[in-house]
Amino acid sequence: MIKEMVHRLREMLLFLFLAIFSKATGVKAYSRGGVIQESAAYCLSWRLAVETNNVRAWRTVPSQCLRYVEAYMLGGQYERDLNLIVDQILSYVNGIVPSSDGMDAWILDVDDTCISNVFYYRGKRYGCDPYDPAGFRAWALKGGCPAIPAVLGLFEYLVQSGFKVFLVTGRDQETLGQVTIDNLHNQGFIGYERIILRTAEFIGQSAVAYKSEIRRQLEKEGYRIWGNVGDQWSDLQGECLGNRTFKLPNPMYFVP
Amino acid sequence: MIKEMVHRLREMLLFLFLAIFSKATGVKAYSRGGVIQESAAYCLSWRLAVETNNVRAWRTVPSQCLRYVEAYMLGGQYERDLNLIVDQILSYVNGIVPSSDGMDAWILDVDDTCISNVFYYRGKRYGCDPYDPAGFRAWALKGGCPAIPAVLGLFEYLVQSGFKVFLVTGRDQETLGQVTIDNLHNQGFIGYERIILRTAEFIGQSAVAYKSEIRRQLEKEGYRIWGNVGDQWSDLQGECLGNRTFKLPNPMYFVP
Known part of the structure; x- marks a missing residue:
């Protein structure tokens, strides 16, 4: 019982x-x-x-x-993650005293760093569908990628603080050069030093090899790369990485 | 009854x-x-x-x-995170054909890689309290750190697969050497090639410098480091990193 x-x-x-x-x-x-x-x-x-x-x-x-x-x-969590990282970047930036020679540089990636492709990837089941180069090109040609607000704020702060900002992207210069420049401009990315797109000589190279070579050239020109920001590890690996790298989140796709 | x-x-x-x-x-x-x-x-x-x-x-x-x-x-989420990473490591391991010369090596960190300090950190408010060297030494001297099951499984698999496993730790050899060896042994870490603790010459060095030097020596002995597993970025940065590195989670403390 x-x-x-x-x-x-x-x-x-x-x-x-x-x-x-x-x-x-x-x-x-x-x-x-x-x-x-x-x-x-x-x-x-x-x-x-x-x-x-x-x-x-x-x-x-x-x-x-x-x-x-x-x-x-x-x-909201993606924005929260970005905001926390940008706060970290800003406190690092505030510890740097730029020199007067104008050679203090930052490198920012473009896609899903400065401007967002989330609305394109919504149609690709947020990356559950495989990469579709033609589809992405058609999307990029519309020039309608919105700015990522936290990174736009960082960009403006860097430019105002006297850093030379280089936008380095794997996008093809010939086919996507003008539309990318226009898209960045209409989203407020104004005042960067140079945008570097993939030219014919780099077609077929991995992002790590291509971006390393671009950074090497910048260092050869005398630039000191203080920071390097991207959503892909391939933005942040290889050579001439810069004094610090920052990985922004991107759970939608992987660029080798 | x-x-x-x-x-x-x-x-x-x-x-x-x-x-x-x-x-x-x-x-x-x-x-x-x-x-x-x-x-x-x-x-x-x-x-x-x-x-x-x-x-x-x-x-x-x-x-x-x-x-x-x-x-x-x-x-449960920490275990889930570990299990997913160890699955990734195992599928990488399965793609390697170890050579017959016995020089295929893996490097594992010890604290919060092989054995866990979570019960010590519970008393330190999971890292909300600052690092307490004397407290940690007293804990380590008890030799009661439990194995991290997923990593013990990985360890056994590596040993059985013919890899030479090196356990590399920042723990002080003189004061913590024997108790650490005993702790690892009683938790099932049996069959490793060598355990390397911090000797007098490395006291005061950063983990990155110390561990880089250890790996350099192993490579000089002819070992091929296929993988390098640790819970701290300082385990996975510097020189002679190995062919792949794997970051295990640890939100409780940071080792510079």
Whole structure:
């Protein structure tokens, strides 16, 4: 009798505990049960592994992470992540005293660093669909990428502080040069020293090789690269990296 | 008999109480309104920025992130993150064909890579308290750090696959050498090629300088470093890094 009561109490407590526990550890989708919860926990691990460069050369976002990446990009966390990083960059910038020779430089990537492709990637299931070069070119040709506000603020601060800002992009100069310049201009990126796009000699090269060579040339010209900001690890690896690098988040695609 | 049942009931009630308590103070405590939610969103951004090396040389965990880091370390996400990274490492390992000369090497860090200090850091408010060298030494001298299961599995797989595994740690050889060897042994880390602790000549050097020099010596001995695994960026920067590096999560402390 007592044994049975204890047994039932135990079951009830276990049930209660599991209910509370699973709610406490869940990510958001309480109503839809455990699947989305588990999936969100996995996708958070996956996003961290991508951002830390532990997962490399990935072609597509895992399909179970479609809604997770959408919520991340549009739900505020992406902006929060950017704001915290830009705050870090600004406090680093404020510790640098630019010299009067005008050779203190910063390097910013363009796509998903200065301007955003999230509305293009929305049509590509936030990266769950594989890379589509023709589709991306058509999007870029519209020149309608919005500025990423935190990075635009950083850009303006760097220019005002006397740094020479170089925008370095893997976009093809011949086909996308003018539209990219126009897009950056209409989004407020005004006052940079130079925009460097991929010319014929670099076609087919990896981003690491191409961007390293560009940075080497800038250093040869005498520029001191204080900082280097990009959303891809390939922006931040290789040679002549600059005094500090900053990795902006991008869980939608990987550029080798 | 009844005494035993009462005892078990009591244990369960305690468990229940802790579950409810941790829910009340935990990350997902929506009922207490926006403050904790905002804090969790900030702490997630902070953790990402730490793991990507955008936030550097930090001394303590932001105090508003105490419960967040606790929930992260003990609530399952830390294990999930580790498991995903170790899966990545294993698929990389499986693509390597070790040569017959016995010179294929891996480097693993010790603290919070092979064995965990989370129970020490619980007493230091998960890193919200500043680093306490004497306290940490006293903890390490107990030799009671538990293995990190995912990394123990990786370690065993590497040894079985014919790799020479080198454990490289900043712990002081003279005072912590024997206890560290014993701790690793009692946690199942058996079959490594060599454990390298900090000897007198390296005292005062940064982890980057010390570990770079150790790796340089190993390469000079002819070892090919295929992989290098650590929880600190200072394990994974500098010279002779190895063919690939893997950053394990650690939101509790930063080693320069």
